[in-house]
Amino acid sequence: MTMARIPNALIDEIRQAVDIADVIGQDIQLRKSGHNLMGHCPFHQDDTPSFSVNEEKQFFYCFSCHRTGNVFGYLQQRHDLSFPEAVRQVAKFANIAVPVADDQATNRPASPNRPLYEFHTQTAELYHHLLVNTAAGQGALKYLLDRGMTRELIDQFQLGFAPAVADQEVLVNFAKEQGLEYDTLRSTGLFRLDQDGQLHDRFVDRVMYPIKNERGQVIAFSGRLLQAKGNEQAPKYLNSPETPIFNKRFVLFNLDEAKKAARQTGQLTLMEGFMDVISAYGAGLKTGIASMGTSFTSEQIQIIQRLTSQLVICYDGDSAGQNAIRRALQLLRSTAPDLSLQVVQMPAGLDPDEYVQANGGAAFVRYYEQHQVDPVAFELAYLRQGLNLNNQSELLSYLEAALQVIAQLQQPMAQGVYLNQLASEFNLDLGTLQAQLQQIKPVVTPPRTAPPQARTSPTASPVVTTPKIINRVERAEQLLLYWFLNYPEWRGHLLAQTNLVMPDTNYQTLYLAAQGYVVEHPQYQVADFMASLQAHPNLVQTLSQIEQLDVQMQVDDEMINDCLQVLLQESPLDEQIKQVQQALKEASATKDQMQIAQLTQQLVDLYQQQQQVKGRGE
Incomplete structure (x- = not known):
């Protein structure tokens, strides 16, 4: 094409x-x-x-x-x-459309799913408006506030309400106003069809949770039934069906926000429900994510593994929650053996949302931080559920199962820790436990392989690992360029230094390019300036090195003058003149009139300085 x-x-x-x-x-x-x-x-x-x-x-x-x-x-x-x-x-x-060739523009739309994204965004805004700004949403708003939600959290997660209005289809009417085609509306998953093919609102009388993809675009909804009475046959939670933009196996609730927090903390937190994630977020734990009301999937694990090396599982404290933790751990061990895992066991009968409501956000965060255990500790606690360990037969069964778990550990020291715990708790001989452990043949985990050599493009430059030594002259060049770009208030002062010529041609070329850039772009943006230098990779690399400098925030005349003096001392006038002459030759070849004028003025100033020096020597 x-x-x-x-x-x-x-x-x-x-x-x-x-x-x-x-x-x-x-x-x-x-x-x-x-x-x-x-x-x-x-x-x-x-x-x-x-x-x-x-x-x-x-x-x-x-x-x-x-x-x-x-x-x-x-x-x-x-x-x-x-x-x-x-x-x-x-x-x-x-999700931004770009032009295609004119002869194919009408037949090959650049973004076929764009109408679906746009309609989901508009629908989320509509439901949120109905919740917080209309009489119809007052019951749903009270429900959320009574559950401990604040207006800030409601706005942050764009919670909404799909009302039940007699003889009206709220979303159908809204869609008609937007003028969307019938097939597009069908493919959104936000409507159900009757026998005659007519569209009806899928979500009615439900608190609405927008589901977003990793980029923060609304792609689906989950609706929680507000009034159970009279709706006994309706499911408590109703999710969007799968659509061209929504596949629940690949989606994790709140991932768009949690991944930002994970860059700070180094971990993500897997929870069971949307309200758990939202309440934890309000308490200050912003790494929470949740699967889509279904079993945890290997596709979701792959997404997590791409974003972090540490995962904390924080499910409900009831037996169903404990079973779910165990299933998740088994899947994680087989799918992502290198992922570091921790488990937070909530008190029996409480989920994270209920704990926050009962004890407050600060107490929840403390509990979360203080009750993390590794998967082996969780498994040992899980195995003893419902057992009477005062009964010798049940105790022996438990010990046998516990040794099977400990045998899976690769580190002898970790095995020793848990064996000592068993010996101490049940007054057993440590040597006997060690001998028993040796008789168990563990299931061998495939050895971790070294990561494959990163693929480089055919035009990749050679890898350079030797650190570059920066002398005082180059350091002065870097600092002056950094200040010129990042401190607009000092640009006039630097431009007034007619004798400012960088001894290194690369830095001088970059300085001239920077002068031209700030004329057209008073608001300096590194990525934008880099784009303008695309044809000169060496200048892009030099700019990156400059932007990585660790410099103090305050700049004064003395600091700038010190750098200028270094350049003046280390760069003889004859060498500066040669460099400007060469730069002027290149500017003339490209017919860059602004650069030609600047270089010409610099050359005149240098000639004058040269004459003054000669005059002092005669």
Whole structure:
């Protein structure tokens, strides 16, 4: 297919519509480290995390192999894409339509599911409005407030209400106002069809929970029945059916928000219900996620494993919750053996939401932090449920089962800890337990294999791992460029230094490019400036190195003058003149009139300084 040219304004819109960490996070795990996110570099074998993502400035940089760029540059290098292909992939991620070739524009829509996303967004806004701003929603609003929800939480999760209005179809009428086609409405899953093919609201008299994908787009709903009386046959919870944009096996409630918190804490928390997640969020635990009212799936585990290396399971404290924890642990061990697991066992009969309501948010967070156990400790506690351990026969059965669990541990020290616990609790001989353990043949877990060598594109530059030594001159160049770009109040002062020429041609070229950029873009954005330097990878790399500098916030005249003095001392006038002459030659070849004028003025100033120096020497 021939691609139509993508307008620059649309490219800027697409780049600004996504978080680079979300895009890169699809490939590697990122964890908060200082001001940035860190992970293992996908471009080379990286035993120690050296890959940095700056969310504030929207660019990445590897301290080992020095790969760098904005979100488009990442996709180009990681997946061997052209620039237009990278832009289109980010646009798809952000659900932004991009132009296609004119001869195919009418037959090949760029985003066939866009109407579904848009209608779900509008529906969520409608239901939320009905809940918080209308008389029809007052009963549902009272129900939520009585359950401990605050208006902030209701707004944060965009909770809503689908009313039961006599002889009216609220969503059907709303859809008619939007003018959407019948087939589009059918495919949303928000309507049911009668025998005549007429559409009717699927959700009636229900508190509505919008379900969002990992990018925060509304893709489905779950509705909780408000009035059970008179609706005995109706399910308490009703979820959207699967649609072109919703497959429950791949969806985790609140993942769009939880993954942000996981970058700070390094873990996600798996819960059973939406209200558990929402109440925990209100209490300050923002890493909560939940499956879609169905069994935990291997597809969801793969998503979790991509985002974090640690998972805490916090299910209900009743027997059903304990059984669900055990099933989840078994699936996790077989699907993601490298995932670090912890379990929080809630008090019997309470789920996280009920605990928050009964004891308050702060008490829940303390309980959560203080009652985490590893899967073996959970399994041992699970095995003794309902047993009378004062009965010798039941005790022996329990010990045999417990040794089977302990035998699965790979570390002898961990085995020793649990054997000592059994020996102490039941007054048993430790040596006897150790001998019994040796007779059990554990199920061997496949050995962990080293991660595959990261694929690099055919045009990938060689990996460079030797750290570069920065001398005082280059440090001065870097600082002056950093201040020029990031401190607009000092630009005039620096531009007034007619003798400011960077000894290194790379830094001088970048400085001239920066001058041109800030004229057209008073609001400096790293990712945007990088995009303008796309044709010069060496300048992009230099810019990334500069933006990684750890500099103090306050800048004064003395600091700037010190750097200027370093450059003046270390860069003889003759060398500066040669560099400006070469830069002027290049600018003339490209007919860059603004750059030509600036360089010409710099050259005149340098000649004058040269004459003054000669005059003092005569």
